[in-house]
Amino acid sequence: MPEVFDVIIIGAGLSGLTTTKYLKDANISTLTLEASDVPGGRLRSIENKDNSFEFGGTYIGHHYHRFQNLAKELNLTTIDVTPLISFFKKQDLVINKQLIHQDDWENHKENTLDKDLKSILPWNLHRIILEKYNPYNSPEACLTEGTNDQSMRDWLQSLGFDSQQIKYIYGMNLSYGTDADSISSLQLMHRASFSKRQKSESKVIGFTLLEGMNELANRYINHFNLNILFKNRVNKIVKEKGLFSVSCENGNEFSAERLVLTCAPSTLKNITFDDYSKEQRIQFASELQSQPMFQIHFKHKKNFWEQDGFSPAIFSNEYLGMCYPVRNKVDPEEIIGFTAWVMGKKALDLIKLSQKDACSVIINNLQEIRPSIKNAIELTHLNAWSHEKDFLGGWTYFKPNQFLMWHKLLQSEKSNIFFSGEHTSISSRGIEGAIESGEKTARELLNSIH
Ligand SMILES: Cc1cc2nc3c(=O)[nH]c(=O)nc-3n(C[C@H](O)[C@H](O)[C@H](O)COP(=O)(O)OP(=O)(O)OC[C@H]3O[C@@H](n4cnc5c(N)ncnc54)[C@H](O)[C@@H]3O)c2cc1C
Known part of the structure; x- marks a missing residue:
């Protein structure tokens, strides 16, 4: 009979580490299972002899307060990236x-853009347009009932842009989706509202870590003494007699009363769920796309x-x-x-x-x-x-109508399976969003116990 934990957390990226830490602080027994042999997920630094190369999350916004407090606690050095x-x-x-x-x-x-946009370069056009015309003034406002989750093309057309202009406004080497039709304008508005919030009054635009971003994940585990098992890729989840039985590709099996899923939604396709735990949220999430x-x-x-x-x-x-x-x-x-x-x-x-x-x-x-x-x-x-x-x-991108629907499902459907990760955050995005989501999940999970 495998050891039974209060909570099993799947994934040791920033959201999984944060959830683990907060649950541990509340004396909840946790086990975190990570597929890779290193923590940090989408924080990925490769050392070379001159400097560290960042291949994942790098940029720390001026108001990433959660991240900056954490870096301070872990004795890491933030450096100003304004000159970069x-x-x-x-x-x-x-x-x-x-x-x-x-x-x-x-x-x-x-x-063929009009005068005020003609000098803006294509990689910056949609950002400038969102800054000017985004109808929502905060990330939270994007997630209220009745917001319009249309495609980026529909939104741009409603502002009067034609297809030749849209080709350059939202058509080149896109960070979200594959074209203006495949992306929720609401997700981009959410991101734009978050970026606006990051704007600083000072000249410093943002930061990165001198020691490399991965060092944050390494120090996190040691500093807070977290129980993480690496090289344990979860591939099956079954619910039996009120307990989740979690199997890994390497044959390991563990049990817990509650589960936290932090992996990218699209990767849920790699996990077999039994019928009992196949909730609407799990089905919906596994159909979402990664960029x-x-x-x-x-x-x-x-x-x-x-x-x-x-x-x-x-x-x-x-x-x-x-x-x-x-x-x-x-x-x-x-x-x-x-x-x-x-x-x-x-x-x-x-x-x-x-x-x-x-x-x-x-x-x-x-x-x-x-x-x-x-x-x-x-x-x-x-x-x-x-x-x-x-x-x-x-990262997760949402097609038209999916962004609002996903957040609605997260709020309405409750069970002993909890979702965490950047794709679940409400007020922040990116690295800060991953930490926010970890805190939120731990809070919700503790509320469900007490
Ligand atoms: C190239 C790139 C650049 C970025 N740049 C920035 C930036 O400059 N600023 C910013 O704020 N954000 C940036 N981001 C986003 C930021 O890195 C992420 O939002 C954040 O790191 C996500 O953390 P997470 O915990 O939600 O997910 P992840 O870091 O993805 O963690 C999920 C973990 O789950 C594990 N996992 C997956 N499947 C399984 C399984 N079946 N069993 C066990 N474990 C599993 C994964 O290995 C991973 O460790 C960037 C991301 C990328 C990819």
Whole structure:
């Protein structure tokens, strides 16, 4: 008979760690099962000899108070990324396979936007439009009854934009969904309201961790002495005589009275649930999508951008996605490597290929568009989020009508299965959202016991 815990938490990302800590503080016996051999989930830093490369969550908003308090408690060093962000804005464009300087966008024949938006670059257009026209002034307001969960295309059309304009406003290397039809405008409004809240009165825009983001997860476990079992990928959950029996791929079995699911909703497809615990929320969640995403990282052997006169950073709707330099966190003038982020539709194509072939497609595309890169780079890492079983993409995106429906289900349906993770947070997004969700889940779970 396996040992029985009060609560089993599935996943040791930030939300799972936070839930575990708060339950432990309340003397609840917990076991956290993590598929990987390291904690942190979508916090992923790779050390190289010059600096740490961040492949997952990196940017800490000015008002990520939960994260910043935690970093302080764990004796980690937050550094100001404002100088890094000013470099980020220097991206040139690829339009119809042609490299163009960002200053030439304003008068480019593809650019049919009106005067006030003409000089805004495509990667920033939807952000500026959301900032201006978002009808909801807080993330919470987006989740109230009666809000309009339409597609981004419908919303943009209602503002008067035509399809040529939408192609550039919401069509290039997208971070959410694969096109303007496939994404809930409400999710983007929620995110925009959260970003607005992050705006600071000071000149400091945001932070990152000097020690690397993964260090937060490592120190978290040691500092709070949490009970985590690594290399235990859950693949089956059955409810028997009031207890959940949780099986892992490696044959381990554990039991608990309550469960917390923190893994990305799309990955719930990897777990078999018995009929009893197959709730509407579980079914709905497993049909949600994770953002198609593929990253490659390379080092430059020579300064190829000096040869062609374009910015080291380029933004495209090609297989190279957004390719930008990774800079030394302490001395941002220094370029320590490059990351190509392929998102949305093009990433969806790459998922159908092996990781090796997908990588070749990106490199060939880079060389075709930017010939100066030939023989000038060396591939160092591959981060195929969409190919990874435990993530199946970067983060959850919601199709029209799904965003509101998901939050309604979370509020209305109650059982001994609790959901946590960034995709469940109400007031925050990203890293801060993951911590918020962990706190909320622990609170709800404790309320259900007492
Ligand atoms: C490339 C990238 C860049 C990002 N950049 C930023 C940023 O700059 N700023 C920001 O605020 N946010 C950013 N984010 C988002 C942020 O990283 C996440 O919102 C946050 O880390 C999510 O934490 P979580 O605990 O909700 O989920 P996760 O970190 O995904 O944790 C879930 C855990 O569950 C485990 N798991 C999955 N299936 C199973 C199973 N069957 N059994 C056991 N364990 C399982 C996984 O291995 C994982 O460890 C980024 C994310 C990505 C991918």
